[in-house]
Amino acid sequence: MNEPAPRALTTLASKTAITLTLNGSDTQLEVEPWTTLLDLLRERLDMTGTKKGCDHGQCGACTVLVNGKRVLSCLTLAIMQDGAAITTIEGLCTGDTLHAMQQAFIEHDALQCGYCTPGQICSAVALIAEGKARTRDDIRELMSGNLCRCGAYPNIIAAIEQVMQRAEQQSR
């Protein structure tokens, strides 16, 4: 084995080129190592649907989907997501048709100020995809990472439960 060890990808310059599939579109970007995915979305790409609440991973307002899994974009370095598929609240609708979860939040009046709503909806979409919730208590437990300062929790749970039940009916 005389082959040289594989060279690590090293960033010495302040910016590195990455590619993200952002709401379905391949996007080439140059990012500094310390740029979080949240700041990249909001400050660089003007995609302000994703909210900065606490910026410390405690409130869930910045929840987005990375490769289909819900994560906190405030604790995610953009440079580490090179090649990943990112879905934000802006990418959930199809044309003018809202995602079922967005529609359910409207029908159930599942918000007051709306600041936590994009994170709640992204989190709820992932919750349905994970398929671990069966009861209202399960929804409450598995949505506990998304805080709502207005206290719209009962309506948020009702909206998610409706989408969950309809998804179950369709899969029968």
Added chain:
Amino acid sequence: MINFSYVRTTDVSEAVREIALDPSARFIAGGTNIIDLMKENVARPTRLIDITRLPLNRIEDTPDGGLRLGALCTNADTAYDDQVQRRYPLLSKAILAGASAQLRNMATNGGNLLQRTRCYYFYDTGTPCNKREPGSGCPAISGLNRLHAVLGASEHCIAVHPSDMCVALAALQAIVRVQGPQGERAIPYAEFQRLPGDTPQIDNNLGREEIITAIDLPAQGYPDHYAYLKVRDRTSYAFALVSVAAALEMDGDTIRDARIALGGVAHKPWRDNDAEALLIGQAATDQNFRCVADAYMRGARGYAHNTFKIELAKLAIVRALVQAVRMERNGDKQLHRTTTEPR
């Protein structure tokens, strides 16, 4: 967050070489703790080594009948893994009692072991802290210490380790596998994390140039009699005031083997082999459980705001043991659902 350089590795040996090259470099995987600490200016690495693409994300059988959890498996993938749920339900329950769905999707098993305390003073760079700045003092001892340790603390530090997963790993007597410049070694769980003593800045016995590659679970996973009871200020998404991982092997009403580990009470998951041994060969009665609970909390010392933890821990031990015994008697494995929530 200070500026830093970034390197991505795809090979464990290369990662070890990279960390050895730069004393102020740090590994990053899930990032859920270190990025937060960097935003608070508590961690100030000048270089981050991205290890997320190392081939350490599998869960596989070990030759001795146990299960090997890759260090880079996420907490969520571990907790929901079929083998973990079936053979080590205590570990699954403990993981799911911690953090939130989003954090569990990000956080890795290796990172869970290495997370730092959430002591307010450790996080606040405007205050002294012996863990953050050795020799500067510990304001928690005479300050806000409701969440702090009642066992194994020192005059230098009364912080607690915040993990739920680690409490189960301690009870299961997991083995932490690590790799460093001198090769690989295996660290028994009881020897992995440390008490603060006069070096509270050192959380564990992992060398600075070592990386965790896997966590091995022994064959015995106590799937028939276990409970993870977590008592906290709100029902979900809060650190433990006290938590108990209890695992029993029963022969009728007689206890053949017992494991108890406590979270939220010390600088590491707390086990007491002498106290555990009091249960061996004994009947599963509330009286015997109370006896063990008293023995477990021998030597406990409370501070101004956390003395309540001592009695709380005793009651939690008794309740967890009762729950661990009852699950089979009732023929209802679902009973354990209630063990994660104080009601």
